[in-house]
Amino acid sequence: MIMESYSIGIDIGGTNTGFGLVDEKGNIIFNSSISTKSFDIVEDYLDEVINQILLLTEKCDDKSKIRGIGIGAPNGNYYKGTIEHAPNLNFEGIIYVKDYLEEKLRGKGYDLKVTLTNDANAAAIGEMIYGGAKGMKNFIMITLGTGVGSGIVVDGKVVYGNDGFAGEVGHTIVQPEGRMCGCGRKGCVEAYSSVTGLRKTALELLSNTKIDSSLREITQENIGGKAIYNAARSGDTLALKCFEITAKMLAIGMANAVAVTSPEKIFLFGGLIKSGNLLMKPLKKYFEESLFVVFQNKIDLEISHLDENKAAILGAAALTY
């Protein structure tokens, strides 16, 4: 007899924390949400997280069917089950999320294992359990949002490395004397190929070149991902150049990661992907150009198969597998 099982997936974000009860096929049976930023004291926040977990377990007909709890969190450390110095959270320092939750839940009679990792690793596992990477042994997941994250899968397992922080393709250097990155170094992929990087490229091109552009007609504050996208869609040369640069830097970072781990595919996920071929077309071109010869014409770039609105919860839930 095959018994059905359910996972609890938790997506911790700076603004909200989402919860989902997920079946084996990746259907979210029940979900809820709380405001992360309304809490100033971390214990208060975690106690409310526990309340939500209990709420979810009640939605399950048989509590013994719950495999465990998976959490995707910024700066999440898989080995320690901690969130460490996350810049977007109200809670400073190191938060022992796994230990706190497991102990409190045990006190309430629930023996549930908590597994925690960062958002990009969770996205990679989500793709592997519920998405386009089912049964795939070697692939890379790239998440393109405010920052650039990545999850590296080797031999069917996410690479956490020695300290639990592996998979930072966004912070590989692709232009040694290049643009300042938020991390304090120069020329990281993230400095160019995040939404923030795209905006910086636009501002740089507007001030350093004389290229004609409709973006010159709007105020600097209003130049963001959406404005650049809209301009590029109308054929604006400068806006198109922004996507070219975003694509080129990301392509080099991805090709370098390929040289290290030789994946079958690279999946892409996140806000920037919505720009479609404006990004994907130059990305595919520069990616092939940047690949070492033995990897050329072998590695597909593919958009994540997971629904954007559910991916974070599914990624977290997939950690229980």
Add this chain to the structure above:
Amino acid sequence: MIMESYSIGIDIGGTNTGFGLVDEKGNIIFNSSISTKSFDIVEDYLDEVINQILLLTEKCDDKSKIRGIGIGAPNGNYYKGTIEHAPNLNFEGIIYVKDYLEEKLRGKGYDLKVTLTNDANAAAIGEMIYGGAKGMKNFIMITLGTGVGSGIVVDGKVVYGNDGFAGEVGHTIVQPEGRMCGCGRKGCVEAYSSVTGLRKTALELLSNTKIDSSLREITQENIGGKAIYNAARSGDTLALKCFEITAKMLAIGMANAVAVTSPEKIFLFGGLIKSGNLLMKPLKKYFEESLFVVFQNKIDLEISHLDENKAAILGAAALTY
């Protein structure tokens, strides 16, 4: 009862092929060598390899103690047991080394498993079985010779990736508009941080700058690793700058590989390492500068513990574990 075991390690090089019978502690009990380049027909060469293997098995008191045969070879593919398009061998195309040897040996009554990979992966496994990486789960081996090779170990296993060609840190791009690499792309680590790259840096600096240097007194053909090393040892500014550039480019490539796999240590091996602190001092400095903040001051750079003259045989022998 613990039974002793022995491995046969074979190091295939363009000039010679070395053979060794190796015990569990990494002692080479018996060794031999044949000339690779004297063979034009691959079957003749492989038949002589078999003769040498049989010779080695006779040196072992009990043939059942032989674990298997490991081979380190240029362009070696672990999954297929092939050597593919190796530029330094007389034999073109794809050579099915594993299949050929296993079948012929079976015909002679020897049921020995052949495991083959490239030199750098073999060096990584050698370090793990016999050298400084015993029991280490996550590390990187960098080999600095005519080219730059690497072996990546994640979770106690060498990363071969989807196609068996993973671990090409030497062919990651660290300067997108940089120097032409032998692989046809621009700005690879290998274009700068191999012995060949060091020489190119010297020639470039000699022709593009006016820096005073004792290297200006010797002919271009005589400017090689040794001449640059000797000049640098005497405090020659230009020669020292060559090592700085070699170190900086390698440091960025290593830091990028760290961001992908988060190793505990990086081991270094090969001819260039003999330059000692001329390379290691700037390498350590630039490596720390190039590391993403979460990895800083955590990762030791260490010279391989294996004796240079035995390392290739030991690396190959370690493949049988």
